Every structure is written in C-alpha cells, then in structure tokens.
Amino acid sequence: MSLTPSVSSSVDLRRIIDPDTYFDNNLPPTNLQWAHDEVARFVKSQAPDQRIVLVTSGGTTVPLENNTVRFVDNFSAGTRGSSSAEQFLALGYAVIFLHREQSLQPFNRHYSHSTQGMLSYLQRATDGSLRIKPEWEDKMGRDLDAYQKYTAQDKLLMVSFTTLSDYLFLLREVSLLVAGLGPQVMFYLAAAVSDFFIPSHSMSEHKIQSAEGDLTLRMNQVPKFLGPLVKNWAPLCFIVSFKLETDPQLLGSKARHALKKYGHQVVIANMLNTRKWQVWLFTREEIEPATIQIDQSDLAAGHDIEQDLVKELARRHQKYIKEAQVSHA
Numbered sequence: 001m002s003l004t005p006s007v008s009s010s011v012d013l014r015r016i017i018d019p020d021t022y023f024d025n026n027l028p029p030t031n032l033q034w035a036h037d038e039v040a041r042f043v044k045s046q047a048p049d050q051r052i053v054l055v056t057s058g059g060t061t062v063p064l065e066n067n068t069v070r071f072v073d074n075f076s077a078g079t080r081g082s083s084s085a086e087q088f089l090a091l092g093y094a095v096i097f098l099h100r101e102q103s104l105q106p107f108n109r110h111y112s113h114s115t116q117g118m119l120s121y122l123q124r125a126t127d128g129s130l131r132i133k134p135e136w137e138d139k140m141g142r143d144l145d146a147y148q149k150y151t152a153q154d155k156l157l158m159v160s161f162t163t164l165s166d167y168l169f170l171l172r173e174v175s176l177l178v179a180g181l182g183p184q185v186m187f188y189l190a191a192a193v194s195d196f197f198i199p200s201h202s203m204s205e206h207k208i209q210s211a212e213g214d215l216t217l218r219m220n221q222v223p224k225f226l227g228p229l230v231k232n233w234a235p236l237c238f239i240v241s242f243k244l245e246t247d248p249q250l251l252g253s254k255a256r257h258a259l260k261k262y263g264h265q266v267v268i269a270n271m272l273n274t275r276k277w278q279v280w281l282f283t284r285e286e287i288e289p290a291t292i293q294i295d296q297s298d299l300a301a302g303h304d305i306e307q308d309l310v311k312e313l314a315r316r317h318q319k320y321i322k323e324a325q326v327s328h329a
C-alpha cells in the first residue's frame with residue numbers, strides 16, 4: 001500500500017508546508033484554549049522583572065492515520081528538558097514546561113520512569129502503613145519539597161503535547177503570550193521536533209490495513225518554525241535552540257548554519273551518544289564554540305550537565321537583558 005500525499009508538484013508542496021499556512025491546514029490540540037488561559041494567568045501572576053523561560057522537552061509524534069493507531073516518534077526521553085527546568089527554577093526563573101505527555105518531568109523524573117517501577121521505593125511498616133524505603137527518604141523528601149515549593153509559588157507551569165501539530169500550535173500560542181515581556185524571556189527549545197510529517201488531508205482516515213500489502217510512506221518536510229519564532233512571534237526574546245546530530249562531521253556546520261539562517265542568540269549542539277556529558281555552545285559573536293563538559297563519573301554521582309549548561313545560559317541571558325536595558329535608555 002502506498003500513502004502518498006495527493007499533491008503532485010513541488011510548488012504545491014511548498015505552499016502546503018509553508019509555516020504561515022500550516023496552522024490553516026492542521027487541527028489545533030484540544031488543550032489549546034486551556035493552555036492559552038493558563039499561560040496568560042501564569043505570566044500575569046509573576047513580578048514585572050521576573051525572568052521567565054519556556055522549556056520545550058520530549059519528542060513529537062507524527063500520526064500515520066487520522067484515527068491514529070500508528071505514528072512515527074522522535075527520539076527524546078525528556079531528560080535534558082526536565083533536568084534543565086529544575087536548574088532554571090533553582091536560579092530563580094519561572095518555568096513554562098511544554099513537554100511531551102508521559103515524558104520525564106521536573107522532580108518526578110527521578111522516580112516516574114525507574115526501571116524497577118514506583119513500587120520499588122515503598123515498603124510496608126510494622127504497623128501496616130506504607131512508607132518510603134529509608135534509603136530514599138532524604139532524596140525523595142528534597143525533590144518533594146522543591147516541587148511543592150515551586151508549585152505553591154506559581155513558578156512552574158506544565159503544558160503537554162503529543163503530536164507535532166499539538167506542539168506547533170502550543171509553541172506559537174505560548175510565544176505570542178510571552179513575547180510582550182521581551183528580553184526577560186528565554187526560549188530553551190530542547191524538544192526533538194519532527195522534520196517530516198503527513199498533512200492531515202493526505203492521511204488515511206482509518207487504520208491502514210495490512211491485508212493490502214507493504215506500506216510505502218511518503219512524508220512532507222515540516223517547515224522549520226524557528227524562522228517565524230525568531231522573526232515574528234518573539235523577536236525580542238533570548239532564544240536558545242538545540243542541534244542534534246549523529247554524524248560528528250555535520251554538527252558544527254549545522255549549528256553555525258542555524259545561527260546564520262535564523263539570527264537567534266544561541267545554538268546548543270549535541271551528539272546523540274555523548275549528549276549527557278558534552279555539549280557545545282555556539283553564538284554568532286564567537287568564532288569557536290564554548291565546550292561544556294562533565295566527567296562521566298560525575299554524571300553517575302548525580303551531577304547533570306544541565307547544571308553547568310543552564311548556569312552559563314542564565315549568565316548570558318542576564319547580560320542580554322542588561323544590554324537591552326542600556327540600548328533602551
């Protein structure tokens with residue numbers, strides 16, 4: 001069976017995947033209005049000079065059927081985003097955490113996806129009540145306290161997506177709501193976003209039948225939404241994008257190319273296999289990237305690379321805010 005888009009010429013394809021028309025041709029997520037109201041409320045509840053970061057995290061899916069049974073997923077557990085959100089909170093940021101449903105979440109991440117399962121942290125006490133195992137009490141207590149503190153202070157807002165389309169609608173919505181705050185807002189785009197999709201009008205309506213034989217997929221290219229984000233949606237904000245590659249020969253040139261093409265502030269380049277202990281920070285001003293690296297033994301001891309990465313980004317963001325204030329004065 002062949003699932004080919006119904007358009008035939010490259011001109012038509014370009015029109016369909018244009019960022020501006022994408023939103024006319026695809027359905028918004030059911031939580032869009034809720035997200036709009038919650039983000040507007042969250043932003044309003046912050047102090048006027050509060051630094052805010054939008055952290056995107058986890059992978060987007062692209063459905064193969066409108067009534068979706070099958071989909072193509074993008075690799076990302078959500079470690080980078082959830083760990084970074086914790087670091088941003090510790091540095092005083094208010095965090096909007098736009099994440100893939102069921103991916104790792106700040107503080108909960110240490111337990112929710114454990115290979116032994118949640119129950120392995122619990123035991124029954126002699127009086128019959130359920131208790132945290134003593135060896136977990138300190139760490140779990142610290143994570144619980146931090147999570148409850150930031151939630152009570154209204155410093156952490158969770159918004160979830162599943163598909164590419166959900167993500168793009170929500171990204172645009174949140175961007176437009178926070179853009180007015182200008183330089184004090186950082187975008188930290190760690191989500192792994194699909195580069196290929198099937199427009200909904202070209203998708204099979206119902207479950208693709210295996211009785212029809214082999215399946216050939218033809219997918220359209222997703223436009224890069226960094227373009228409209230940087231240029232139109234949030235032009236004054238501090239924007240950090242990520243570049244993921246598996247071929248080391250491509251990484252540096254692709255990161256530089258992204259900076260040149262979109263004109264934003266920072267690209268964090270990482271390789272799939274070493275991303276947990278080594279990243280490179282590219283800017284337009286610096287010829288050589290800054291390397292951020294930790295020992296693998298530090299990682300095993302619980303030191304995430306995001307502690308160093310987020311600290312460095314927060315420092316650069318502070319400088320960006322100051323420069324914007326000076327040029328405004």
Ligand code: PMT
Nearest residue numbers: 076077078079080189190192193222224225226241242244
């Ligand atoms: O979650 P973990 O398991 O910890 O993994 C973290 C990570 C490896 C996923 C993360 O560090 C990372 O690299 N995220 C970005 C992955 C990605 O989408 O890379 P890319 O090279 O395909 O895209 C580059 C940039 O373009 C991204 O910032 C993305 O937001 C943006 N993009 C991508 C596709 C698209 N259609 N539009 C976009 O704007």
